[in-house]
Amino acid sequence: MRKIGLSGWAMILLLNGCSYANEPDQLPLIASIMTTNQHLIIQNGDPIVWKNATITIDDRYTYHAELVPRGSESIPYTSFIDEDGQAFHPVLLKIREVKIHVPNFVGDKDGTFKW
């Protein structure tokens, strides 16, 4: 019984690892993230193009894309800038979190994704 309970918790933790923020006024984006030592690869799996998307690494380094087409896009880490104008440095820093925010994704509801 204890084993089943532990397995259940493990499953919940695993599924939460790659999920999205589940706020009531937000919609989940269908996305996937891959990384290389120089790029972040974002796949827009939604049937629509994301407009004015903001992609944030570790709540600090942001990249703004006017349009993110469907399919995969590769964005170099040098394009992710913090408030001081410093670019994300993949050798010195490790990616812990990636967030995507698309305002007015459907109607007035924003779309979000958290990795």
Next chain:
Amino acid sequence: MSFFKKYKLSSMMLLMFVIIASPLFLTNLPMEGSFSKSTPEQTAFRFGYMLDKTDQVNIKEWLDKNKSIPFIAGADRLFDKKSTVPMSNFYPVFDGSSSLEQFNAVYPYLPSDAIENFGRSIYTIDYVNTRFLFLHDKAILDSNPTGLNWVQQTVKTNKQPHSVVFINKAPAFLSFWETMRNLNVNLVITEDEVFAPAHLIIQEPSDLSLGQHPDWKVWKPAVQFTDTQLLVIEGKGERLSVKAIDRQGHPLDQLEEDVTPFELNANENMPTLVGMKSVWRYHPGGNDIHITLPEGYDITGENPITKRLTVPPEDWRSSQYNDSGWSLGQAPLGHTKNNEMKRVIHKTLPIIAESPTYYFRKSFVINEDPSQFTKLLLHVTYEDGYVVYLNGEEVSRDGIRTGLLTHSSLAFHNEPAIYQSKDLNNHIPKLVKGTNVIAVEVHRSHPKSPNLLFDLSLSYEKQ
């Protein structure tokens, strides 16, 4: 028997081993030499060709002097028939200075009756990876169309990847040159001229001019250098060169071709608007490449494009876009780590970390009315995905998602496609009489992928 009963498991294993190893006894294992990881040496050959002279030549002396040239070809009249015994390493080109009977008698080692009634005056020899065809203008003209048909048959059935034609005089009629081009003949050499298909030439001699047919260029080494004595045709791997050398064997100038075989579409005999291996303007992907969204364009790509769209002049796809700051390079363009593909690529582009995309543009002129065109055909070489635009409008796309693309967009993973045919008949109205622009974007499938490849040709047929 008691041994097998006692060691049952070991006996079974031994039996299994003998069964598994038994095919080895039927195989011829290499018993000598040593294993080497190095690639085998590229096939190489050298073949001499004696240029036209007023006097007869001592072929034997030339061969003795140039030991690295095992065979020499030349006009029949250059061979001194009285003083020298027949030499099987001299290949004569029939020039009419002897009768056909005399020619047959002097060169008994040549193959005969390739074409009926022409004896040994028309023949072929295969040497290393090249088929050499020995023709004369009379056979091509008088036997019309048997002579040209024989040439076509001989080249088409050629198991060697390359073909070189020797002929005493360059035929004036265009159908000969079109046939040579369609058969992908690498060189046509006359008594004093070297003809080479323009798209194959990678190193031009200092004096090269247009031939009778626009697809052929002609080099006259004996006019350029009066002391030119011999042409040395040298093949190494996918390179074929013709060197002009003087009496002392010193090189004077050379022409070099990239003869990498391509699988071309059978419709290559159509006239071309943009030839393969053309020179293109190119630019790596980046934020400085401006893309606009024409009104009515479906950025999701869910719906087919059904109406004509126009892009403003600042859009890189526009025919009015100013690409004068872009670099120039001859196709095939790209980059690769594959050694075989490295030989295909003419202009190596640097890998740009910022973007997986390269943009290409080329203008071309149509002097006739394009509405007369009945067929428009694209042959495109690419890896991994591409989109082609004619005068700013999309006409072909493959290997990449439909809809809006940016310079960051990744293609699907693909093997290189070599001159894949695409029917563009529905896009003929997008062509205009005068200057047209073809623009292409080629995307890699991964930002770390080392492979990107591009070349294309655009051909047409008219009423």
